[in-house]
Amino acid sequence: MAGERPRVAIVGAGPAGAFAAASILRARGDADIDLFERLPTPWGLLRGGVAPDHQEIKRLEDTFDRQTLRRGCRFLGNVEVGTDVSHAELMEHYDAVVYATGAQTDKSLGIPGEDLPGSWAATSFVGWYNGHPDYRDLEFDLSAERAVVIGNGNVAADVIRILTLGPDELAQTDIADHALEALRASNVREVVVLGRRGPAQAAFTSAELRELGRLDGVALHVDPADAELDAVSREWLAADGTFTARKNVELLQAFAAREPDTGAARRIDLRFLCSPVEIRGEGRVEGVDVRRNAIVREEDGTLRARPVGDEVETIACGLVLRSVGYRAVPLPDVPFEERRYVLPNEAGRVLTPDGRPLPGVYTVGWIKRGPTGILGTNKRDADETVAALVEDLAAGTLAGARAPREAIDALLAERRPDLVSGDGWRAIAGQELERGRAEGRPRVKLASRAELLDAANAVRS
Numbered sequence: 020m021a022g023e024r025p026r027v028a029i030v031g032a033g034p035a036g037a038f039a040a041a042s043i044l045r046a047r048g049d050a051d052i053d054l055f056e057r058l059p060t061p062w063g064l065l066r067g068g069v070a071p072d073h074q075e076i077k078r079l080e081d082t083f084d085r086q087t088l089r090r091g092c093r094f095l096g097n098v099e100v101g102t103d104v105s106h107a108e109l110m111e112h113y114d115a116v117v118y119a120t121g122a123q124t125d126k127s128l129g130i131p132g133e134d135l136p137g138s139w140a141a142t143s144f145v146g147w148y149n150g151h152p153d154y155r156d157l158e159f160d161l162s163a164e165r166a167v168v169i170g171n172g173n174v175a176a177d178v179i180r181i182l183t184l185g186p187d188e189l190a191q192t193d194i195a196d197h198a199l200e201a202l203r204a205s206n207v208r209e210v211v212v213l214g215r216r217g218p219a220q221a222a223f224t225s226a227e228l229r230e231l232g233r234l235d236g237v238a239l240h241v242d243p244a245d246a247e248l249d250a251v252s253r254e255w256l257a258a259d260g261t262f263t264a265r266k267n268v269e270l271l272q273a274f275a276a277r278e279p280d281t282g283a284a285r286r287i288d289l290r291f292l293c294s295p296v297e298i299r300g301e302g303r304v305e306g307v308d309v310r311r312n313a314i315v316r317e318e319d320g321t322l323r324a325r326p327v328g329d330e331v332e333t334i335a336c337g338l339v340l341r342s343v344g345y346r347a348v349p350l351p352d353v354p355f356e357e358r359r360y361v362l363p364n365e366a367g368r369v370l371t372p373d374g375r376p377l378p379g380v381y382t383v384g385w386i387k388r389g390p391t392g393i394l395g396t397n398k399r400d401a402d403e404t405v406a407a408l409v410e411d412l413a414a415g416t417l418a419g420a421r422a423p424r425e426a427i428d429a430l431l432a433e434r435r436p437d438l439v440s441g442d443g444w445r446a447i448a449g450q451e452l453e454r455g456r457a458e459g460r461p462r463v464k465l466a467s468r469a470e471l472l473d474a475a476n477a478v479r480s
C-alpha cells in the first residue's frame with residue numbers, strides 16, 4: 020500500500036457513514052472511498068427516519084452530497100454487505116472497512132400479545148410513512164378511534180404527530196403517497212401515550228415535547244396528578260436533573276394546567292408511570308392492559324420504574340405502536356456484542372472477542388454506540404473513528420488491499436448488475452424532486468424497490 024492512495028469501504032450510507040466519509044476526506048484528501056448501501060438511496064434515517072413534517076432537517080442531505088459524493092466518494096447502492104459481498108471480500112479489496120450499518124430492527128417489549136395484528140413496532144410505521152421500500156406493502160388498520168403509543172422518546176413524538184396532524188398539513192410534506200392516502204381515511208381521534216417512568220425521566224427533547232402542545236386542531240392532555248413529581252424524582256431533579264429534564268417537567272406542568280380543549284378534532288393523552296403488561300384482543304388488538312409504577316432509586320443511582328399494587332387498567336384501542344427503541348443486527352463474520360447490540364470497539368476500532376483491535380476494521384454511528392443520539396452526535400463520533408483510522412494508516416498497521424481497484428467493480432458487476440451508482444441516485448432524486456415541484460411538495464418519493472431501480476436505470480439506457 021506504501022505510496023498508494025488508501026482505499027476505504029464504508030458500509031451503510033446513513034448519517035454516520037456520510038460524516039465518516041467527509042471526515043476521512045478532510046484528513047486524507049487522497050483516499051478513495053466507496054459507500055456501500057443496501058438500499059438504492061443514500062442517507063439512511065435522514066431519508067427513512069426523520070419525520071416528513073421536519074423538512075428543515077432533511078436539508079442536511081445537501082451537505083452530505085457536497086462533502087462526499089461531489090468530492091469523489093462513490094455511492095454503491097443496492098448492495099448488501101454480508102449477502103451480496105462478504106466481509107472477507109471487502110478486506111481483500113480495501114485497506115480499511117468502516118461499518119456504519121445503524122440499528123435496523125426494533126427492541127421488543129417481551130409482553131403477551133406483542134405480536135397480535137394491530138400491534139406494530141414504531142420502526143415499521145416510520146419506514147412505511149417515510150417510503151422505505153422494505154415497508155412499502157404494510158397495511159396499517161387506522162379504523163379505530165384510539166391508538167396507544169408505548170414509549171416517551173423522540174420517535175414516539177414523531178409517530179404521535181403523524182397520527183394526529185391533519186392530512187392537509189401532511190400533504191405539504193414528502194410523506195409517502197401510500198401513507199398519506201391511508202392517513203386521509205384514518206379514524207384515529209385519540210392517541211394515548213404510555214411512559215413507564217415519570218415526567219422528569221421522559222426521553223423527549225424539549226423542542227419535540229413543546230411541539231406536541233402546539234399542533235393545530237390537537238388537544239394535549241396531561242393529568243395534573245401525573246405531572247406532579249414523586250419525592251424521588253423531585254430530589255433527583257433538584258440535585259442531578261439535566262436542563263432537558265427540568266424544561267420537560269416545566270412544559271408538562273404547563274400542559275397539565277391548560278383548560279380542556281373539548282372542541283379539538285384530535286387529542287393526545289400523555290400518561291406517566293404506567294407500563295403495558297399485556298396487549299389483548301381476539302385475533303387482533305382490542306386493548307392494552309397497564310399497571311402503575313413508582314420511581315425507585317437503585318444503588319448505582321439510576322432511577323427505575325417498579326410496579327406498584329396489582330390494579331390493572333385496560334385501555335381499549337385498535338392500534339398499538341411500540342416505540343421503545345431500535346436495535347442493531349449482527350453482520351456475518353464481524354464480531355458482535357450480543358449484550359449491548361453493538362460492534363465491540365474502542366474509539367471506533369472493532370475488537371476481536373479477546374479484546375484486540377481487528378486490523379483495518381472500524382465502526383461508527385448507532386452500530387458503534389447503540390441506537391441513541393441525534394444526527395450531530397454522529398459527526399463527533401465519526402471524527403473519533405476517523406482519527407483512529409488515519410492514525411493506523413500513518414503507522415502502517417493495516418494489512419493493505421491486495422486486489423487491484425478494478426477487481427471490486429468486476430465482482431460487484433457480477434453480483435449486483437442492478438447496482439445503483441451516484442448517477443443512479445441522482446436520477447432517482449431528480450424524478451422525485453420534479454414530481455414534488457409539480458405537486459407543490461418538497462419531493463414525491465418513489466417508495467418501491469422496483470420504482471427506485473427503474474428510475475436509477477433510466478441513466479444507463
Ligand SMILES: Cc1cc2nc3c(=O)[nH]c(=O)nc-3n(C[C@H](O)[C@H](O)[C@H](O)COP(=O)(O)OP(=O)(O)OC[C@H]3O[C@@H](n4cnc5c(N)ncnc54)[C@H](O)[C@@H]3O)c2cc1C
Pocket residue numbers: 030031032033034035036055056057058061062063064065067068069070073076098099100101119120121122123145174177345350383384385386391392393394395396397
Ligand atoms: C424515526 C427517527 C427519526 C429521527 N429524527 C431525527 C431528527 O429529526 N433529528 C435528529 O437530529 N436525529 C433524528 N434521528 C436520529 C438520527 O436519524 C440517527 O442519529 C442517525 O440516523 C444514525 O445514523 P447511522 O448512520 O448510524 O444509522 P442509519 O441512519 O440507520 O444508517 C445506516 C445505513 O446502513 C445501511 N445498511 C444497514 N445494513 C447494511 C448492510 N448490511 N449493507 C449495506 N448497507 C447497510 C442502512 O440501509 C442505512 O442506510 C431520528 C432517528 C429515528 C429512528
Ligand SMILES: NC(=O)c1ccc[n+]([C@@H]2O[C@H](COP(=O)([O-])OP(=O)(O)OC[C@H]3O[C@@H](n4cnc5c(N)ncnc54)[C@H](OP(=O)(O)O)[C@@H]3O)[C@@H](O)[C@H]2O)c1
Pocket residue numbers: 127128169170171172173174175177214215216220221222223224227294295342343344345390391392393
Ligand atoms: N427530532 C429529533 O431530534 C429526533 C427524532 C427521533 C429520534 N431522535 C433520536 O433518536 C434516538 C432514538 O429515539 P427513540 O425514541 O427510539 O429512543 P429513546 O430516546 O431511547 O426512547 C425510548 C423510550 O422507550 C421507553 N422504553 C424502553 N423500554 C421500554 C419498555 N420495556 N416499556 C416501556 N417503555 C420503554 C424508554 O423509557 P425509559 O427512559 O424508561 O427507558 C424511552 O421513553 C434518540 O436519541 C432520539 O433523540 C431524535
